[in-house]
Amino acid sequence: MAFLNLERDGAILTVTMNQPETRNALTGNTAVDEFVQLCDDVRKDASVKVIILTGAGPIFSSGGNVKDMKRFFDDALTPDLIREEYRQGIQRIPNALYQLDVPVICAVNGPAIGAGLDLTCMCDIRIAADNATFAESFVRVGIVPGDGGAWLLPRAVGYAKASEMAFTGEAISAAQALACGLVSRVVPADQLLAEARALAAKIAANPGAVMRMTKRLLREGQLASLASLLEMSAGFQAVAHKTADHREAVTAFIEKRAPKFQ
Known part of the structure; x- marks a missing residue:
């Protein structure tokens, strides 16, 4: 099954991460290739004016698949091989999304954890459901932000707040995310997509x-x-x-x- 589900409504493209059984994890599946292909296709299609990115199920994205990380215990996977895997793997998502010229609205429908939080920072506008949470949680599983989070998050919330989030790994609520500028608005969960679509329509009305x-x-x-x-x-x-x-x-x-x- 494809990781991304695409729905087109005129100039608006809604992209839904559609693997709730894995908490919409971004590794251990085809997510990277699909995001890169999506960006390539949209770049060539001038009729797409705005993208809405969201997640299926109760979680936006859990980021990296922690269970899949056990394979790094294998001595055959040397640091050089792991570094190259990041370069050719998840790091292709920020490279593709950040270079995309089309405006992207991130409709955060639930917890955005680790690389899931960083994925929201690759978007231009973030709207959060009132039950959403955000955590730069890499340190809690003994790793660093390998997907560009150390570059992305400070630009979204400032260096001090990003440092607090990255050093503690603690989650913040939607209200706290609004207060620090991580999201531009918080809405009731059942109104999230309607709010995102209304904003997308305003954007799509322009050239x-x-x-x-x-x-x-x-x-x-x-x-x-x-x-x-x-x-x-x-x-x-x-x-x-x-x-x-x-x-x-x-x-x-x-x-x-x-x-x-x-």
């Missing part, structure tokens, strides 16, 4: 090509100097001014009507 460029600028702005980002912004803006959607938006504004984007 897709410009949206992708806007996301790229936001991502690059986390690392680039102001001078570099201004130069990139000028180039993107030159492209944007020549799009049919920009022409339609300006014309609609002048004519006092709603725009009809391609």
Whole structure:
């Protein structure tokens, strides 16, 4: 059975991790390959304007499959082999998702643990059900964040809060996640997908090509100097001014009507 279930509604693509029997674990299955393929397909499909990512069952994702980690006890699996397995395995998910130009809304339906928490940080917007919890719990099973969490989490909640979460491994509630900026809103569990879809619809109402460029600028702005980002912004803006959607938006504004984007 496929790990990801895809449902298309116009310009909105809902992606559901669909292995509740494994608590939607990201290792020991086809999750990595499917996430990479998803990002590749969406990158090529200009008709997709926004993605909603969520989990089936009561848990968003438990991250790595802890039971599967017993195989690392085998002396034949040397540190070099394990390092390469991470490079060719779960690390492909942050590389693929973080580089995706399409906005991604993460609808966190339950506990997001370890790599599951880090997966939420690879998304652009996080909405949590009121029963969701979040834990950077690697230290509790004697490992480090091998999926980029040490880079992702501080950018979401700040260095001090990320350090507290990573050093203790303790879970925080949805309310605490809202307070530290990890999520942008908390909603009743039975309204989570409706809220995510309403937000996705607002995003999808805008021009897709410009949206992708806007996301790229936001991502690059986390690392680039102001001078570099201004130069990139000028180039993107030159492209944007020549799009049919920009022409339609300006014309609609002048004519006092709603725009009809391609």
